[in-house]
Amino acid sequence: xxxxxxxxxxxxxxxxxxxxxxxxxxxxxxxxxxxxxxxxxxxxxxxxxxxxxxxxxxxxxxxxxxxxxxxxxxxxxxxxxxxxxxxxxxxxxxxxxxxxxxxxxxxxxxxxxxxxxxxxxxxxxxxxxxxxxxxxxxxxxxxxxxxxxxxxxxxxxxxxxxxxxxxxxxxxxxxxxxxxxxxxxxxxxxxxxxxxxxxxxxxxxxxxxxxxx
Numbered sequence: 001x002x003x004x005x006x007x008x009x010x011x012x013x014x015x016x017x018x019x020x021x022x023x024x025x026x027x028x029x030x031x032x033x034x035x036x037x038x039x040x041x042x043x044x045x046x047x048x049x050x051x052x053x054x055x056x057x058x059x060x061x062x063x064x065x066x067x068x069x070x071x072x073x074x075x076x077x078x079x080x081x082x083x084x085x086x087x088x089x090x091x092x093x094x095x096x097x098x099x100x101x102x103x104x105x106x107x108x109x110x111x112x113x114x115x116x117x118x119x120x121x122x123x124x125x126x127x128x129x130x131x132x133x134x135x136x137x138x139x140x141x142x143x144x145x146x147x148x149x150x151x152x153x154x155x156x157x158x159x160x161x162x163x164x165x166x167x168x169x170x171x172x173x174x175x176x177x178x179x180x181x182x183x184x185x186x187x188x189x190x191x192x193x194x195x196x197x198x199x200x201x202x203x204x205x206x207x208x209x210x211x212x213x
Contacts, residue, residue, distance in 0.1 A: 008210040012056075013039050020206055023199045029164030031057040034089045034104070037168050037202060041175060049179045053083040054171070060088045064133055071140045084111045085178040089167050092129050104163040105130060106170050109141055110178070113185050115148040117174075121157040121166035154189040165195040168202070 008015040013036045022029055038054035046052050055063075055078070063074050072080075080086070086109040091101030105126035106119045116137075118130040131149060138147050157166055170189060177187035 008036075008206055010036060010209055011039050011043060015206060020203065023203050023206075025196065025199055026159065026161050028102075028161045029104070029168075031061075031091075033202070034164055034167065036206070038087070038089065038171070040205060041172060045172070046175055046179060049175070050082065051084040052175055052178060053078055053080065053086045054175075055086060055088050057089045057091065060090060060133075061093065064094075064136065068136060068139050071137065075140070084182075085109070085175070085184065086111075087171050087175065088133070089164075089171070090126060090129055090133060092126055104167045106167045106174075107133060108171075108174055108184060109134075109137065110184055111141075113148075113183055114142075114145060115150055115185065117150050117152045117184060119152050119154040119167075119170045119174075119189060121154060121163050121170075123151075123156060127151065150185070152185075152189060155191070155193050157195075162195040165198050166193060169193045169198055 005016045005018070006014055007017055007020050013032065015032060015036055019030060019032045022033060035056040035058060038056055042052070042054045059074050063071055066073070088107045090105050090107050092103050093101030103122060103125050105121070107130050108117045108119070110117060116134040118127070118134070120126050120130070134149050141147060154170055155166065157163055173189065173191065174184050174187055178184050
């Protein structure tokens with residue numbers, strides 16, 4: 001791919017013009033945009049919050065496909081044992097070889113509350129995907145203790161393409177709640193989301209970062 005099409009190199013993420021154009025809408029966000037925003041949350045917005053871990057969609061997809069005893073191969077390099085809240089952007093892609101899928105939702109593991117919280121902006125669409133993924137992770141996270149799974153109420157999208165934006169907004173809000181209060185179960189997730197404003201905000205973040213290189 002031509003170097004000219006690279007808009008931003010940000011730590012592990014390479015953003016191309018075709019990725020950034022998805023933010024203009026009305027388009028479904030791909031793995032790369034969500035990975036970029038998770039990296040931005042970790043490196044900039046919550047840079048001092050060592051208890052939070054934002055797992056990229058690519059790593060999440062790999063974890064979905066491996067045996068339970070291989071999960072540690074992906075999570076331990078991320079310093080998982082020191083993390084209290086772990087954020088996974090989940091999609092309904094069941095292919096081990098390709099990126100994609102058609103719907104994003106958010107799964108968060110809260111160690112203090114011993115609970116997986118699932119937030120789905122198209123209620124129920126990804127329930128089975130999230131339940132299977134959480135079940136896959138429970139043995140790894142539980143250390144023999146009971147771990148709950150809760151479908152947490154959240155704002156619903158009004159179209160078929162803003163699920164990724166909802167995941168980004170929900171992640172940011174829950175991460176703030178986790179960092180400030182040490183728990184997320186009671187965090188109000190029915191606060192209004194403006195997808196078009198958030199898309200523009202992310203475009204501005206990308207442009208600002210690219211101009212500061």
